Amino acid sequence: MSERGAAGPGPAAIQVSRIMRPDDANVAGNVHGGTILKMIEEAGAIISTRHCNSQAGEPCVAALARVERTDFLSPVCIGEVANVSAEITYTSRHSVEVQVNVMSENILTGAKKVTNKATLWYVPLSLKNVNKVLEVPPIQYARKEQEDEGKKRYEEQKLDRLETKQRNGDVIFPVINPEPHTVSYSQSSLIHLVGPSDCTLLGFVHGGVTMKLMDEVAGIVAARHCKTNIVTASVDAINFHEKIKKGSVITISGRMTFTSNKSMEIEVFVDADPFVDEPRERYRAVSAFFTYVSLSKEGKPLPVPQLLTETEDEKRRFEEGKGRYLQTKAKRQAQMQQAAQQ
Numbered sequence: 001m002s003e004r005g006a007a008g009p010g011p012a013a014i015q016v017s018r019i020m021r022p023d024d025a026n027v028a029g030n031v032h033g034g035t036i037l038k039m040i041e042e043a044g045a046i047i048s049t050r051h052c053n054s055q056a057g058e059p060c061v062a063a064l065a066r067v068e069r070t071d072f073l074s075p076v077c078i079g080e081v082a083n084v085s086a087e088i089t090y091t092s093r094h095s096v097e098v099q100v101n102v103m104s105e106n107i108l109t110g111a112k113k114v115t116n117k118a119t120l121w122y123v124p125l126s127l128k129n130v131n132k133v134l135e136v137p138p139i140q141y142a143r144k145e146q147e148d149e150g151k152k153r154y155e156e157q158k159l160d161r162l163e164t165k166q167r168n169g170d171v172i173f174p175v176i177n178p179e180p181h182t183v184s185y186s187q188s189s190l191i192h193l194v195g196p197s198d199c200t201l202l203g204f205v206h207g208g209v210t211m212k213l214m215d216e217v218a219g220i221v222a223a224r225h226c227k228t229n230i231v232t233a234s235v236d237a238i239n240f241h242e243k244i245k246k247g248s249v250i251t252i253s254g255r256m257t258f259t260s261n262k263s264m265e266i267e268v269f270v271d272a273d274p275f276v277d278e279p280r281e282r283y284r285a286v287s288a289f290f291t292y293v294s295l296s297k298e299g300k301p302l303p304v305p306q307l308l309t310e311t312e313d314e315k316r317r318f319e320e321g322k323g324r325y326l327q328t329k330a331k332r333q334a335q336m337q338q339a340a341q342q
C-alpha cells in the first residue's frame with residue numbers, strides 16, 4: 001500500500017494486468033484511450049464494491065459517479081502489459097474516492113512507463129433497490145493529513161459538480177456535403193444496444209463501457225478531421241448523473257469544438273432510449289470533452305488542420321474550448337514549474 005492511501009483495516013490496493021492485443025489499438029498500434037479508461041474503471045469498481053460490502057448490511061454495487069480530468073502521459077502499444085493499480089484514498093458518507101495508476105510494461109525488456117493517473121468516485125447502490133444509496137464504511141488513514149487532503153478533494157469536486165452545466169438541449173444533426181475541416185464534416189455518431197455484458201449486477205451500464213464508446217466516437221471525429229494517426233491526450237472531468245438500463249439503445253455523438261496548433265477538442269454526448277419496461281423518453285445520460293493529438297510515425301505531435309467554424313454556436317463553442325485549453329495549459333505549466341523547483 002502506498003503512503004497516500006488508507007491504512008489499518010481498510011481495503012488492500014489491487015492490481016489488474018492485461019497484455020494489450022491488436023483489437024485494443026488503432027492501426028498504428030497505439031492502444032485506444034478508451035481501452036485504458038475501461039480497465040481503470042474495472043479496477044475502481046472492484047475495489048470500491050469490495051470495500052462497500054466489507055461490513056454486514058445490505059449488499060450493494062458501487063456505481064461510477066465521477067471521473068476527474070485524466071491525462072494520457074504516454075502511448076501504450078500492442079504487446080505491452082498495462083498494469084492498473086487501484087486504492088481507496090478517501091471515503092465520504094456515501095462516496096468512495098479511488099486513485100488509479102496505470103503503468104505500461106515491456107515484458108521483454110522490463111522497461112516501465114507511467115501512462116495515466118486517474119481519480120474516480122463511486123457511490124454504493126443497494127442490490128435490492130437500485131435507487132437507494134447506502135452508507136460507505138469509513139477507511140482509516142495512516143496520517144491525519146491524508147484525511148484532510150481527501151476531504152479537500154471531496155469538497156472541490158462537489159463544488160465543481162454544482163458549477164458544471166450539462167448540455168442537455170444540444171443535438172447533432174447530419175449535414176449534406178459538408179466542407180472539409182468544418183464541424184459538420186467530422187461529426188460522428190455510434191448507436192449501441194446495451195446488452196448484459198455491458199452491465200453491472202444491477203443491470204445498468206458500467207461507466208467504463210460508456211467511456212470506451214465515448215472515446216471511440218471522439219477518435220472517429222479526430223481521425224476524420226485530420227486523417228492521420230490520432231491518440232487520446234486527455235479527458236475532462238465526467239459526471240455520471242444518470243444510469244443506463246440493460247436493453248436501452250444509446251446514441252453516442254461527437255463533434256469537434258476547438259483546435260489549437262497541435263490538439264483537437266471533441267465534445268461527446270450519450271443519449272439513452274430505454275425501450276424495455278420503461279415508459280421514459282430519450283434522455284442525456286452523460287457528456288464530456290476529449291482532447292486528441294495527431295502523432296507522426298516517430299510519435300511526435302503534428303500540427304492539425306484548423307477547425308472552420310460556420311455558425312454562431314460553433315464560434316461560441318470554439319471560444320469556450322479555447323478558454324478550457326488555455327486554462328489547462330496554464331495549470332500544466334504551473335505544475336511543471338513546481339516540480340522543477342522541488
Ligand SMILES: CC(C)(COP(=O)(O)OP(=O)(O)OC[C@H]1O[C@@H](n2cnc3c(N)ncnc32)[C@H](O)[C@@H]1OP(=O)(O)O)[C@@H](O)C(=O)NCCC(=O)NCCS
Pocket residue numbers: 063064065066092093094095121123125133157158161204205206207208210239240241242243244
Ligand atoms: C451516483 C448517483 C447514484 C447519485 O445519486 P444522487 O441522487 O445524486 O444521490 P445523492 O445526492 O444522495 O448523493 C449520494 C452520494 O453520491 C455522491 N455523488 C453524487 N453524484 C456524484 C458525482 N457526480 N460525483 C461524485 N460523487 C457524487 C454525493 O456526494 C453523495 O455522497 P455524500 O453524501 O457522502 O456527499 C446517481 O447520480 C446515479 O445513479 N448515477 C449514475 C451511476 C451509473 O450508472 N454510472 C455508470 C454510468 S454509464
